[in-house]
Amino acid sequence: LRSPGVLPLCSRPPAWGRAARQSPGLLLAQRRAFSNNKILVELDEGSGVATMKFKSPPVNSLSLDFLTEFCISLEKLENNRGCRGVIFTSAIPTVFSSGLDITEMCGKSMEHYAEFWRAVQETWLRLYGSNMVTVAAVNASSLELLPAGGCLLALSCDYRIMAENPKFSIGLNEAQLGIVAPFWFKDTFVNVVGHRVAERSLQLGSLHSAPEAHRIGLVDELVPEEKLQDKAAAVMAQWLALPDHARQLTKSMMRKSVLDRLVAHREEDIQNFISFITKESIQKSLRMYMEMLKKKKS
Amino acid sequence: LRSPGVLPLCSRPPAWGRAARQSPGLLLAQRRAFSNNKILVELDEGSGVATMKFKSPPVNSLSLDFLTEFCISLEKLENNRGCRGVIFTSAIPTVFSSGLDITEMCGKSMEHYAEFWRAVQETWLRLYGSNMVTVAAVNASSLELLPAGGCLLALSCDYRIMAENPKFSIGLNEAQLGIVAPFWFKDTFVNVVGHRVAERSLQLGSLHSAPEAHRIGLVDELVPEEKLQDKAAAVMAQWLALPDHARQLTKSMMRKSVLDRLVAHREEDIQNFISFITKESIQKSLRMYMEMLKKKKS
Amino acid sequence: LRSPGVLPLCSRPPAWGRAARQSPGLLLAQRRAFSNNKILVELDEGSGVATMKFKSPPVNSLSLDFLTEFCISLEKLENNRGCRGVIFTSAIPTVFSSGLDITEMCGKSMEHYAEFWRAVQETWLRLYGSNMVTVAAVNASSLELLPAGGCLLALSCDYRIMAENPKFSIGLNEAQLGIVAPFWFKDTFVNVVGHRVAERSLQLGSLHSAPEAHRIGLVDELVPEEKLQDKAAAVMAQWLALPDHARQLTKSMMRKSVLDRLVAHREEDIQNFISFITKESIQKSLRMYMEMLKKKKS
Numbered sequence: 001l002r003s004p005g006v007l008p009l010c011s012r013p014p015a016w017g018r019a020a021r022q023s024p025g026l027l028l029a030q031r032r033a034f035s036n037n038k039i040l041v042e043l044d045e046g047s048g049v050a051t052m053k054f055k056s057p058p059v060n061s062l063s064l065d066f067l068t069e070f071c072i073s074l075e076k077l078e079n080n081r082g083c084r085g086v087i088f089t090s091a092i093p094t095v096f097s098s099g100l101d102i103t104e105m106c107g108k109s110m111e112h113y114a115e116f117w118r119a120v121q122e123t124w125l126r127l128y129g130s131n132m133v134t135v136a137a138v139n140a141s142s143l144e145l146l147p148a149g150g151c152l153l154a155l156s157c158d159y160r161i162m163a164e165n166p167k168f169s170i171g172l173n174e175a176q177l178g179i180v181a182p183f184w185f186k187d188t189f190v191n192v193v194g195h196r197v198a199e200r201s202l203q204l205g206s207l208h209s210a211p212e213a214h215r216i217g218l219v220d221e222l223v224p225e226e227k228l229q230d231k232a233a234a235v236m237a238q239w240l241a242l243p244d245h246a247r248q249l250t251k252s253m254m255r256k257s258v259l260d261r262l263v264a265h266r267e268e269d270i271q272n273f274i275s276f277i278t279k280e281s282i283q284k285s286l287r288m289y290m291e292m293l294k295k296k297k298s
Numbered sequence: 299l300r301s302p303g304v305l306p307l308c309s310r311p312p313a314w315g316r317a318a319r320q321s322p323g324l325l326l327a328q329r330r331a332f333s334n335n336k337i338l339v340e341l342d343e344g345s346g347v348a349t350m351k352f353k354s355p356p357v358n359s360l361s362l363d364f365l366t367e368f369c370i371s372l373e374k375l376e377n378n379r380g381c382r383g384v385i386f387t388s389a390i391p392t393v394f395s396s397g398l399d400i401t402e403m404c405g406k407s408m409e410h411y412a413e414f415w416r417a418v419q420e421t422w423l424r425l426y427g428s429n430m431v432t433v434a435a436v437n438a439s440s441l442e443l444l445p446a447g448g449c450l451l452a453l454s455c456d457y458r459i460m461a462e463n464p465k466f467s468i469g470l471n472e473a474q475l476g477i478v479a480p481f482w483f484k485d486t487f488v489n490v491v492g493h494r495v496a497e498r499s500l501q502l503g504s505l506h507s508a509p510e511a512h513r514i515g516l517v518d519e520l521v522p523e524e525k526l527q528d529k530a531a532a533v534m535a536q537w538l539a540l541p542d543h544a545r546q547l548t549k550s551m552m553r554k555s556v557l558d559r560l561v562a563h564r565e566e567d568i569q570n571f572i573s574f575i576t577k578e579s580i581q582k583s584l585r586m587y588m589e590m591l592k593k594k595k596s
Numbered sequence: 597l598r599s600p601g602v603l604p605l606c607s608r609p610p611a612w613g614r615a616a617r618q619s620p621g622l623l624l625a626q627r628r629a630f631s632n633n634k635i636l637v638e639l640d641e642g643s644g645v646a647t648m649k650f651k652s653p654p655v656n657s658l659s660l661d662f663l664t665e666f667c668i669s670l671e672k673l674e675n676n677r678g679c680r681g682v683i684f685t686s687a688i689p690t691v692f693s694s695g696l697d698i699t700e701m702c703g704k705s706m707e708h709y710a711e712f713w714r715a716v717q718e719t720w721l722r723l724y725g726s727n728m729v730t731v732a733a734v735n736a737s738s739l740e741l742l743p744a745g746g747c748l749l750a751l752s753c754d755y756r757i758m759a760e761n762p763k764f765s766i767g768l769n770e771a772q773l774g775i776v777a778p779f780w781f782k783d784t785f786v787n788v789v790g791h792r793v794a795e796r797s798l799q800l801g802s803l804h805s806a807p808e809a810h811r812i813g814l815v816d817e818l819v820p821e822e823k824l825q826d827k828a829a830a831v832m833a834q835w836l837a838l839p840d841h842a843r844q845l846t847k848s849m850m851r852k853s854v855l856d857r858l859v860a861h862r863e864e865d866i867q868n869f870i871s872f873i874t875k876e877s878i879q880k881s882l883r884m885y886m887e888m889l890k891k892k893k894s
Contacts, residue, residue, distance in 0.1 A: 478845045478849065493814060497847075497851075501847055501850075502843075
């Protein structure tokens with residue numbers, strides 16, 4: 001049992017924030033070469049609001065490079081006292097994010113799988129535990145051709161706005177690919193939509209249309225596509241009207257137990273991922289899936 | 299804290315499933331004579347879908363015999379690789395199930411109470427933890443004259459469809475009979491309808507009409523009576539379209555903590571039941587309730 | 597993990613009820629002088645229903661005196677076998693309760709802060725854990741000029757009815773004042789509205805209009821102001837139709853883990869409150885807030 005109590009106001013980030021920062025994930029990231037053009041970061045110094053625009057063609061898949069750049073960009077903003085909130089959106093009109101990059105999970109070394117999974121964990125730990133206000137402006141389908149990652153990014157924000165296009169969909173579709181979402185995807189999902197909706201949606205690997213996603217609470221609001229960015233800015237302004245410290249400590253109180261659980265089981269979770277992904281049956285089915293995607297494209 | 303992690307795909311049932319299978323409940327059940335005609339089991343080998351039809355007149359009450367037959371039938375299907383899903387429904391047009399058989403709780407020996415309660419536990423452990431897709435087709439009132447059992451069976455399935463007859467009702471009515479639902483009935487209910495609805499409904503022992511049951515999420519869908527079986531088959535087909543392993547592991551991830559809790563406290567729960575049910579005040583009130591039911595019938 | 601099991605019916609209050617009764621909070625309260633006119637208590641011996649009417653002008657703020665009187669009044673009713681339920685309402689037409697009295701948190705001694713916070717805890721432990729049926733008849737705005745307390749009282753009841761005046765509002769507004777709700781306010785809130793709504797509402801310190809409070813489940817029902825008391829009596833009659841013991845044990849099963857958590861961390865929670873409230877930055881901001889309220893009033 002945790003006892004957050006009346007948390008004292010303080011300028012230090014809460015403990016789990018510090019833990020995330022000291023984690024080996026980022027050290028690895030800092031040491032390895034990485035691209036620096038998969039995400040466009042713009043900071044409006046007047047409002048203190050940054051926008052991170054995903055621009056990794058063709059489908060903003062969450063590759064190791066993408067995730068590394070995401071973590072480093074987010075950390076820079078987190079440490080910048082002039083930045084109080086971040087809006088996440090896509091610079092590619094047809095897709096928000098297609099999900100975890102399947103090529104990172106196929107035909108690679110154990111070390112590569114470990115590095116990739118650590119980056120996925122790191123991304124979630126930093127985003128779900130961010131001290132900044134985080135708003136997802138889902139301006140296109142979170143077209144989860146790949147294991148759902150765009151949906152996880154959105155679920156980890158403080159608020160989710162989606163373009164009200166009935167053709168757009170979003171969800172955690174792992175089960176449809178024959179794989180299983182990790183427990184912390186599940187915890188994050190349950191915290192947003194509740195146990196029953198999560199149980200059904202995860203078992204079916206459901207991709208929810210925008211109206212359905214709104215109805216089940218997966219997104220907070222639907223707006224016409226052309227008003228999405230304005231709405232995101234308005235929501236951000238509403239959240240930034242609150243004193244930062246009280247809001248941050250409240251957020252930590254709500255999310256700490258779920259964050260702590262991954263922090264406590266991080267290496268175990270990586271080993272689980274590796275022993276799962278290296279099974280021949282899984283490798284085979286991922287290869288077949290990649291073939292199918294390639295054929296679709298051509 | 300549990301860490302299911304990315305669960306490896308495997309052909310073995312998850313740990314809690316194996317535990318249930320090794321439990322003394324079934325051993326007892328296997329050794330005692332039991333009727334074999336309270337449930338009609340039909341397996342469609344083409345689709346891999348079985349139907350279990352309750353046919354224990356007059357009101358499908360959950361007697362020790364009924365529960366024993368239920369567990370053995372379910373185990374046979376679970377171990378049959380040709381069976382991937384089960385639909386539960388009633389062969390008696392007027393009632394789905396009237397609930398736990400009150401005669402098993404009244405004027406019997408301590409040994410009998412223990413055996414009965416173990417069978418109730420076993421039924422829930424097997425059904426809530428089943429690797430198969432489970433759909434409740436509630437084609438009549440879950441007419442809980444008796445402590446709610448029909449509702450528990452439905453709550454333990456993956457999906458609940460109910461005939462949209464406003465006269466039909468369903469709920470966990472224990473409090474109305476002066477008794478208390480065990481913690482695992484409560485956990486199962488909370489996982490479906492959330493904490494607030496469960497708190498209110500359990501305290502009032504509410505029987506919800508079909509429309510209300512749908513509104514609070516106790517059932518997933520209402521359909522006209524004549525379309526109920528077709529709808530159940532369609533839902534089953536939708537769920538069976540998913541790869542079994544991924545779906546099973548996802549289900550286990552969602553339900554494991556609640557199942558583990560009863561497994562860890564099973565004997566204690568039986569002792570609690572016995573010391574409760576053998577109180578003279580409770581025995582007296584159950585006898586009076588049975589008298590009242592007999593008078594109603596005649 | 598707890599195992600409430602099938603809880604035996606008994607005439608003794610459940611363990612957490614007894615613990616609350618033996619707690620030092622009440623001993624302190626019994627020893628100190630306290631006003632006895634901030635709450636009007638009326639008991640209808642025919643129905644067994646008491647009404648506690650808050651009448652502490654100007655705004656029913658939850659001062660140490662108010663909370664002490666609340667606890668003692670509630671304990672008297674709890675120990676009176678003729679009383680089975682309590683309705684909470686305001687005798688001041690313009691306000692249900694304005695919240696925790698900010699003057700108790702500003703410029704006082706450490707001992708005073710400890711005594712005040714212990715009284716806030718005691719109030720919640722007794723009300724959330726009451727064996728009686730508790731109904732909040734929110735007949736005016738829970739005008740949380742002060743850190744939300746009226747809302748906590750309502751959240752701790754079994755049922756909440758609110759006058760359907762769109763000008764009335766209710767919520768846990770701590771974040772707006774730059775402070776953080778303690779974990780047990782949060783737990784109580786999550787148990788009523790679920791994790792997602794609580795996370796958003798607590799981070800924004802939202803005051804919800806009556807219709808919105810109803811929509812998110814913060815209140816169970818809206819009724820015209822002139823029908824509020826009749827409705828409260830009707831709801832009370834419905835709940836009192838249930839056998840007391842079964843209802844009480846069910847209530848305890850639903851609330852015990854959250855109550856136990858504060859009981860186990862009570863002194864730590866008081867120390868957290870003191871170290872938080874005695875920070876110069878917080879004292880300064882509370883003083884400024886009081887000045888602002890005074891100016892508004894004049």
